[in-house]
């Protein structure tokens with residue numbers, strides 16, 4: 001099967017690595033990809049906002065399946081573009097319609113969807129310039145902390161947790177009146193703050209049935225002990241000890257099934273991954289956010305644990321046959337430790353040579369490239385998150401320690417990582 005995978009991060013390297021193991025894959029193209037994905041297939045220099053160029057490439061290369069990694073092309077309607085084009089509409093497509101992608105593309109859409117389908121989530125109100133003054137009054141009387149969310153996509157930066165009313169009102173003004181996140185923050189969702197342990201749950205759906213993939217927990221703060229600035233993710237573990245069978249039963253009954261059934265009932269076309277960002281509040285699951293894609297760096301632990309053929313799963317999804325498939329997962333623990341650039345998530349320099357990538361670290365470890373590029377035959381840093389070192393172990397501790405051991409041999413100027421990934425699940 002001739003496959004095109006879109007994206008260029010650690011998530012896409014993990015997906016490309018898995019797709020390349022399938023006997024069905026021939027060839028695999030990745031656009032734009034990175035030096036890691038180049039080891040799994042052929043990188044193609046396509047801009048993901050240039051739908052015409054993607055379409056032309058698919059026709060020229062007789063692509064049979066497109067798998068979309070990041071959210072932006074989906075929120076901008078790549079699925080709908082393919083379905084509206086005679087030459088493209090029969091290509092198998094993994095990713096939701098523009099309407100389905102609104103689960104991630106509009107926080108207000110997601111909240112209203114959850115309300116309609118009785119899916120547990122924090123209480124909220126939404127505000128624009130039209131009810132701005134009412135919003136100020138609402139904030140003044142809101143218990144602390146207060147969660148403000150820009151309605152649209154804001155490169156993962158659109159959620160602010162405010163510890164004082166003054167801070168909340170200033171942030172609210174910045175978002176709505178001063179377009180802090182451009183169009184994305186013209187509408188703001190004000191949410192109640194929930195306390196608990198977060199985890200990420202993923203399904204692949206064909207719009208009617210779904211398959212539950214291994215769950216994961218990611219570590220978003222830059223500093224050890226979950227301190228400091230929010231990042232794109234400093235590491236992840238899977239499985240997650242708090243995802244007990246009892247808890248996951250509640251997740252499926254109260255959240256996953258109503259979401260998939262809700263999409264189906266409302267006639268929203270959705271063939272692809274749904275990422276449920278959940279919080280466990282005293283044993284009960286609530287939705288913090290939906291994403292219309294796999295998580296990053298969660299994919300770097302979920303996909304290595306997946307024992308099924310990924311191409312087979314994707315084809316079954318496009319054929320609405322997921323009810324015939326069973327997920328098989330490696331029972332071992334997987335952990336990924338993300339190596340970032342010094343200064344990230346604020347300013348950082350790029351272009352530093354990376355050494356130690358080609359050494360053989362054994363079958364239990366896989367290095368996924370995130371922000372890297374090739375320059376004069378060398379691999380150099382090319383982003384904030386540079387590499388994801390994923391390892392297996394009998395326990396989370398063993399998996400994390402193996403990744404940390406490997407990191408002793410991987411080097412670039414300013415290499416920074418957390419050594420406490422999975423800390424709350426490791427006996428002191």
Ligand code: GLY
Nearest residue numbers: 218233295296297
């Ligand atoms: N790890 C969180 C995300 O992918 O959005």
